[in-house]
Each structure stands twice: as C-alpha cells, then as structure tokens.
Amino acid sequence: MPRPISRQTALLATLTTAVAVLAVAGVRLGLSTWLEAASVVTGAVCVWLTVRESVWNFPISLANVSLFCVLFFQSRLFADAGLQAVYFVLSLIGWRLWLHGGERGTALRISRIRPRHAGVMVACGIVLTLVLWMTLRYAGGSASFFDALTTSLSLCAQWMLNRKHVESWYAWIAADLVYVPLYAYKELYLTAGLYAVFLVMAAMGLMQWRATWRAQDGGTAHPAPGPVGAAA
Template identity: 55%
Template sequence: MKIRTIVFLTLFTCGSLALLVGSWLQVIPFTLTEDLGFITGALSVWLTVVENIWNFPIGIANDIFFFVLFWQAGLFADMGLQVLYVLLGLQGWYLWLHGGKNKTSLRVSNISPLELLVLVLITGIATTSLTFYLQTLQDSAPFWDALTTVLSLVAQYMLNKKFVENWYGWILADLIYIPLYIYERLYLTGVVYVTFLVMCLFGIRAWLQSRRAYA
C-alpha cells in the first residue's frame, strides 16, 4: 500500500471518529445521519477515484443514510434518487467486475459522441418532466432538485460504464448541490459536496491516466 494512501486513510479515520464523537456529544451542530452520509460519501468517491470495486457497497450504504436525510429535509427527488442509486450501484458493481470483453473487468474509456448526445437530450426532457411533477408535491426547490437528480443519474450511468466523462457530470451536479444544501441549512452536506467536487478533479486526472495505460 502506498504511503499517501496510508496517510489518507489514517487522517480520514481520525477525522471521522472526531466528527461522530462531536455530534454525539452535541459539540458540533450536525446529526449522526449527516456524519455517516459525509463519511461513507467521501470514502466512496475516493474509492471510485482509485478504481476500487469497494466504492459500490460503501456507496450503497451512503445512499441509505442520504435517503433518511433528504426525507427529513423534504427534498423528495433527492430522496427517491437514493433508491435508484442503490439499483445502479448493484448494476455498476456487476459491470466493473464482468462488463469488459469476454466477461472480464471493465476498463476506463470515453463515451461516444452519439451516446453523449442522447444523454444530453434525455437530461433536458427528464428535467422538465420531473420539475412539473415535483411542483405538485410542493418540493422545496423543484427545478434545481429535478436538474441535480437527472444529472446525478446520468453521471452514475457513465460511471457504471467507466466513461471518463462521468466526472464532468458529477462536477456540474456538485456545483448546483452545494448552494442548494446550504440554502436548505444542510451545512455539513454542503461541505460533503465541496469535498466531492475537489475529489472529482483528482478523479478526472486519475482516470485519464488509466485510459492512456489501457491504450
């Protein structure tokens, strides 16, 4: 194991324990659900950056914590999104292990222009439809909630197929999520997505190097 990996995991573990203890003792104004969402989310993204298959089970745990959190905040689209994430996580888990040629592990690649165009069209149509639906549910931020929901699903689809472009989808979604969660007073969740945004930049670099290695 590389030294920087050991350092990261050590600091991450210490920080996570401090966060949980602080919330338990009510020293910091965050719930344990937010803490666990932060911890599993950050770990899942880091595992994705380094192409570790464990990002999927950790990510599924993260989906469960965020389902509870968004239900409490009244962000219904994001709540429902977590259910789809669990299903997509199971699909991605399988594809990464057996989605390559001759049932081998999947390798990093680029999405085709045609498939990208189809995803852009789907994003526009799905966002419009979901916005109208969320308005009937009195969602607290129907358009932004719909847009981030669709962007996240599209990004997860690309991640499952190991397309480098998945990181650009996550970056766009994170740039919207951050102010949305701050507005909803989910401050720690906002910090989570700032962390995700930074890690996406590392993800692009790592996956581009991986793609060149496979070429």
C-alpha cells in the first residue's frame, strides 16, 4: 500500500498550488505580467522541492532566477537583478554539492554550521550590506539599503543551503521578512505575496530540516536523496 501523505506535504502542495492559481488570476486581472507570474510559480515550486530535500530544486532554480533577473532589472532593483546571476552560479555549485558533497563523494546530509563559520558569515554579511548600500545609492537604485540587506541575507542563505546547513532557513526567514514590504512598496504585489508564502514555507523548512538533523544525529535518518529522490 502507498504511504499516506503527511500533513506537511499536503500543506506544501496546497501552498504551491495556491501560488499558481493566484499568479494566473493576477495576470487575468491585470495586476501582474506573465513574466512575474512565471517567476512566482517557479519560485514556489523551487522552495517546495528544497523543503523536501529534492535535488530537483536546482534545475527549477536555474529557470526561476533567469526569470527574476529580467523582472527585477525592469523594476530598477539592480542588486536583486544582479543577485539572480550570482544565484545561477551558486545553484550549479549547490547541485553538485548535494549530489557529491558528502563523504567519499556521496550525497550531502543535513548539518549545522560551525560557530566559527557562523561568525565569519555574519561579518561578511554586514560588510557586503554596507558595500552594496553605498554602491546602489551611487547608482540611483530604489530602496537601496533594503535592496542591499536582502541581497546579503540571500547570498548567505544560499551559501549555507548549498552545504545543507539548517541555519540557512533562519537567513531565508530574515530575508523574506524584508522582501514582503519591499516588493509591495515597488508595486510588485504578486511577488510580495509569493514571498509571504515563502516565509511560511521557510518556517516549515526549518522545522523539517531540524527534525531530520536530529534523526541523523541519532543514527536513524537516511542521506539526502539523489537526483530523482524526494523526502517522504
């Protein structure tokens, strides 16, 4: 008999489906473009797969960041547009790490970041935020400080995600808390709604990955799935 669908899996599927429906509705009502809708839907699918530890999140991510790069450039969110290009490269790196970054080239397992590395990450995030803020102010970018802050948080989150660190979800949550009002301010309402959903999914990802890490620590968890795997 097939295994019953867990409550979390059902909620993730529901949220992703709701995002797709709202994206199409937004276009039909003239509240957004097809470009924004496609960016939103691929983004929701990508986060869903990431929460479930499916390595398929990376090819979806490559499509997603390409779409968002164009969208953000059109909205003069230059740091976010540039961030998507960096994401493209990081996604390729993360794809390889998830498949072969574990012991002896095996699939990577969920882990916690070391305190020393966490301190370096915070310091790098602060410096990057300040540098980007000054650069964006000079370039005439919109909402330059918050654009720089979310860019720094997202880069730190992606670096940790590539290594399957639980703490990546804390960084994503912090970024989403800023992204929602930022995109609403830029009148990207559909994208703002998407990031509100991302916030919920990131909280679910944090709980799921923490539970998996605890199970691994007790010797009961399995390694991260391969290219066609997904968490149950």
